Amino acid sequence: xxxxxxxxxxxxxxxxxxxxxxxxxxxxxxxxxxxxxxxxxxxxxxxxxxxxxxxxxxxxxxxxxxxxxxxxxxxxxxxxxxxxxxxxxxxxxxxxxxxxxxxxxxxxxxxxxxxxxxxxxxxxxxxxxxxxxxxxxxxxxxxxxxxxxxxxxxxxxxxxxxxxxxxxxxxxxxxxxxxxxxxxxxxxxxxxxxxxxxxxxxxxxxxxxxxxxxxxxxxxxxxxxxxxxxxxxxxxxxxxxxxxxxxxxxxxxxxxxxxxxxxxxxxxxxxxxxxxxxxxxxxxxxxxxxxxxxxxxxxxxxxxxxxxxxxxxxxxxxxxxxxxxxxxxxxxxxxxxxxxxxxxxxxxxxxxxxxxxxxxxxxxxxxxxxxxxxxxxxxxxxxxxxx
Numbered sequence: 380x381x382x383x384x385x386x387x388x389x390x391x392x393x394x395x396x397x398x399x400x401x402x403x404x405x406x407x408x409x410x411x412x413x414x415x416x417x418x419x420x421x422x423x424x425x426x427x428x429x430x431x432x433x434x435x436x437x438x439x440x441x442x443x444x445x446x447x448x449x450x451x452x453x454x455x456x457x458x459x460x461x462x463x464x465x466x467x468x469x470x471x472x473x474x475x476x477x478x479x480x481x482x483x484x485x486x487x488x489x490x491x492x493x494x495x496x497x498x499x500x501x502x503x504x505x506x507x508x509x510x511x512x513x514x515x516x517x518x519x520x521x522x523x524x525x526x527x528x529x530x531x532x533x534x535x536x537x538x539x540x541x542x543x544x545x546x547x548x549x550x551x552x553x554x555x556x557x558x559x560x561x562x563x564x565x566x567x568x569x570x571x572x573x574x575x576x577x578x579x580x581x582x583x584x585x586x587x588x589x590x591x592x593x594x595x596x597x598x599x600x601x602x603x604x605x606x607x608x609x610x611x612x613x614x615x616x617x618x619x620x621x622x623x624x625x626x627x628x629x630x631x632x633x634x635x636x637x638x639x640x641x642x643x644x645x646x647x648x649x650x651x652x653x654x655x656x657x658x659x660x661x662x663x664x665x666x667x668x669x670x671x672x673x674x675x676x677x678x679x680x681x682x683x684x685x686x687x688x689x690x691x692x693x694x695x696x697x698x699x700x701x702x703x704x705x706x707x708x709x710x711x712x713x714x715x716x717x718x719x720x721x722x723x724x725x726x727x728x729x730x731x732x733x734x735x736x737x738x739x740x741x742x743x744x745x746x747x748x749x750x751x752x753x754x755x756x757x758x759x760x761x762x763x764x765x766x
Contacts, residue, residue, distance in 0.1 A: 388754055391492035393472040396481040402456040402520045405433045409455050420498055427528040434516040436528035441498055442506030450511040450542040453491035454518030457483040463741035478744040485745045486738035490545025490731040493753045504765040518716055521561060521682025525716040529723045541695035544717045545731030550752045552699040553729035555710035558686035558718055560641040560649050563679045564589060569671030570633035579631030580667045580674050583624040586635040590619045592659045593639050609710045615643040645688035685718040695728035702759045
């Protein structure tokens with residue numbers, strides 16, 4: 380495919396990347412731009428907003444409103460660039476050495492951009508079954524936005540044949556991913572002068588016991604891992620990556636808190652993992668309260684997105700294999716919205732341009748060859764839905 384044939388795709392990638400849709404910010408400017416574009420082409424669009432209307436999902440049906448269509452799912456939010464050493468402006472796409480640099484080029488605005496650039500071709504092709512765009516918010520902070528949109532698509536759109544989530548897989552066909560859950564643990568101790576350890580209860584020390592327990596839970600699962608598991612690593616993992624606590628070196632810490640995440644393989648139970656941790660935390664709390672009655676440990680669930688379980692009977696995977704020419708499927712360790720679509724009863728697969736190795740990095744990029752391959756993939760889908 381000559382470079383000039385990619386002009387609409389490159390224009391749309393630049394257009395979407397230019398919106399700073401870091402999860403802490405609103406995605407409405409991007410949604411409004413896409414909405415205006417689609418409505419200008421005669422495509423009806425539907426918003427599914429968050430509670431305070433500061434962010435929104437957007438879905439749109441291109442083609443006839445009949446069963447058997449294909450959902451193209453992509454999240455609009457990106458991770459922060461603060462603290463990263465970028466050599467270019469992250470919000471301006473720069474083409475160099477066969478790559479497009481910019482925040483979101485790999486994860487995952489290029490997939491949605493390619494699809495949007497092809498809407499005129501979809502309309503001209505005379506689709507017999509529809510292409511359904513599904514753009515979500517807050518995927519990067521726990522897949523928070525998509526469930527509302529998924530429920531509405533399930534209730535209002537004629538049953539699709541498949542959902543393709545365009546996370547970066549280098550156009551490999553992925554039919555399984557780990558689930559994710561995240562928790563915040565707040566520890567309240569009893570403050571005294573640090574010389575009076577017999578009276579005080581250090582929240583930091585209690586938090587350290589809890590953090591060590593999480594590391595131990597991970598190690599136990601690593602030792603019991605099934606070597607035949609397709610996942611890497613082949614077990615559910617849990618890690619603590621944010622810790623805060625204490626006020627001053629010579630004061631017994633009255634407060635500490637940390638956040639941990641659980642990446643769970645299909646078949647494992649989130650409740651079992653949380654239950655094991657909660658039982659241990661209750662024991663630590665009892666030790667603390669034996670010295671000072673006001674001590675406590677609170678566990679707050681932040682996110683919970685299910686795993687995508689591989690299945691031998693998956694029409695979406697069969698479709699993606701036919702479109703890519705691949706004969707096999709893969710699984711990935713990261714979480715995505717695919718598990719939420721599967722939980723709602725959809726047949727779903729992950730397949731998109733770019734590499735997850737570039738996601739969340741400074742100087743994030745997508746190779747132009749991947750843009751070409753993603754464009755060819757969606758053109759083959761258009762032809763299939765027009766037959």
